[in-house]
Amino acid sequence: MSDSPTAPSGFGNVTRFVCAGLASLGHQISILGWQARGTPSNWRGIPVYPVRNDALGADVLLTYLQKLRPDVLVTLADVWWLTYLANPLIANFRRMAGIPWALYYPIDGDMGGGRLPPSWLSILEKVDLPIAMSRYGQEITRAGGVNPAYIPHGVDLSVFHPPADKDAAKAALGYSGRFVILSDARNQPRKMIPRTLEIFRRFARGKPDALLHLHCDPADPASRAPEYYYDLRADIAFLGLGGQVRLTEGMSIEAGLTLERLAGIYQAADVHLLSSWGEGFGLPTLQAAAAGVVPMASDYTASRELCLGHGEPVTVKHYLTDQFGIRRALIDVEDAVRRLDRLYADRALLAEKSAAARRFAQGYDWQAVIAQWHALLQAEVPRLRARLLTPPPAERVTLRAAAPASGAADLLRTVQAVMPELAEGISVTLNVVASQAGQLAGEVYRDAFAGGHLLSIPAALPPAGLAPAKARSVGSIYLASEADIPVVRLLAEIFPAITAWSPAPLDLGIGKASGKPVRTPACPPGDPSFSARLAAATLALDLAGTDERLPWLAAGSGVPCIGLRSVAAQRELWPALSLDSPDAAAAAELARGLFTDQGEAAAACAWASAALERSPLIEQPIEGAA
Secondary structure (H helix, E strand, O other), X not given: OEOOOOOOOHHHHHHXXXXXXXXXXXXXXXXXXXXXXXXXXXXXOEEEEOOOOOOOOOOOHHHHXXXXXXXXXXXXXXXXXOHHHHOHHHHHHHHHHOOOEEEEEOOXXXXXXXXXXXXXXXXXXXXXXXXXXXXXXXXXXXXOOOOOEEOOOOEXXXXXOOOOOHHHHHHOOOOOOOEEEEEEOOOOHHHOHHHHHHHHHHHHOOOOOEEEEEEOOOOOHHHEEOOEEOOHHHHHHHOOOOOOEEEOOXXXXXXXXXXXXXXXXXXOXXXXXXXXXXOOOOHHHHHHHHOOOXXXXXXXXXXXXXXXXXXXXXXXXXXXXOOOOOEEEEEOHHHHHHHHHHHHHOHHHHHHHHHHHHHHHHHHEHHHHHHHHHHHHHHHHHHHHHHHHOOOOOOOEEEEEOOOHHHHHHHHHHHHHHOHHHHOOEEEEXXXXXXXXXXXHHHHHHXXXXXXXXXXXXXXXXXXXXXOOOOOOOOEEEEOOHHHHHHHHHHHHHOOOOEEEEOOOOEEEEOOOOOOEEEOOEOOOOOOOHHHHHHOOOEEEEOOOOXXXXXXXXXXXXXXXXXXXXXXXXXXXXXXXXXXXXXHHHHHHHHHHHHHOHHHHHHHHHHHHHHHHHOHHHHOOOOOOO
């Protein structure tokens, strides 16, 4: 159970190869595919069953288990996605039918000190056969007291291989004579595509032969999410990279490409750059190595083991903490540029690393990986089935419904329809209380936001210490005057969901989506709600230097402030965000940097806060400040 074998995703790729490989060894395979809809279908002789209302199959899994009676249920998913499998209706049926649960899972970050969220460990403890997909994930899980098996992802070495003629491979894409950097990464927050663009921009200065190929969907629905509302094409244009950045023609997240066509893109590349903040495995990094493309990715999580020794593991500049308290890594832009410069200047080193990368990838051939799956299932499933089928002491089991009573009634009707054998040993209580699954979901919910906050682009810092705001409003910008309007217009092209407010209403022009005039809501500094509203903002602008108090107020609220160097407070508190003139393009570039690099935004605010504490001017009363 995971992404469907035809889904153009990493999980879909793994489903495709693992299921087909095991079927070729005589295993009888059935797939519950999350992208499958309607009626069951057939894929290469393997039945694919659809989901219904719940995208992860919560409302159909029990029926399929009863119908198919598999020897083992294998799920490929993040640890915290499938808490519903602990529901006693499913768990007790699995036990009575002797169906162990094997969870093949990624770990793409830790809390420091090898720690994972307690709820994740609670889930892994309930899995009969946990299987980590990276050595990093295995080590971190073991540190938490759970001992998983390990099976990596694989790569088709007959498809992903170095080209016989590199120049011809480049010419096939129109890249003759170019130094090509490829980034195969979905257009979603974790992949940090804006950081990839920034790395390339700095590297490509003075290098007209440098080219970046982005393999992603610029219109990916994930790029219109509340935490990542980002226009990739507009950003490329804003950075002036239109002549040196290419997007895969015809690429969409729904259709994807054939592996053969994708491999052709890899073969034309010299380096593969992945700027993501953490990887559970990083299949593109392995595919790049197999194609003789030097892999470059973070020196963190699974990326480290896929780059170390043959590729370029990039130093981490900042660690951010997400909603689970997991550390997310922002790679050092300058370190990445230095590594690219070295490979660009030394083609012998590039060739040496290319050959080493290919040798490394040969240990991950899908045939070898499938053999690991076969051996593990053959060894563990009979033992786990026997353990599950050992009758527990006679007892009356009460199943409690975590859903509203109507949902519990639906579950009961399902049980009565497909599991009449449970009637003798189980009574179902429809009291609306927490079930085991509900408790797990509750633990996950409690872990979320207990140690951090949701990371976003535009970046929104955690609320400052005693600031009167519980959370930031992603993309909220304070405009001190109409001089700041051109900056917002530039930023709105890249980040279409940003909002603006000001001391008095300002006309921002005609909205793209609405076609109607847009005016900022007003909230002057003297308003009782001003302090709370500023504390919830993500950026403050004052290119006309109209409010000398704003830099101080912004520093106290932990809000980056862009203004003029001629304003003493701005110059002292925000030196890196100070301009010599009201240059809208320069201000927008600074703002883009803050919106796409939470580490730098946090560093600017930390500087301002420290300067605020040591400045004698802070003792002066500030009119209108709360």
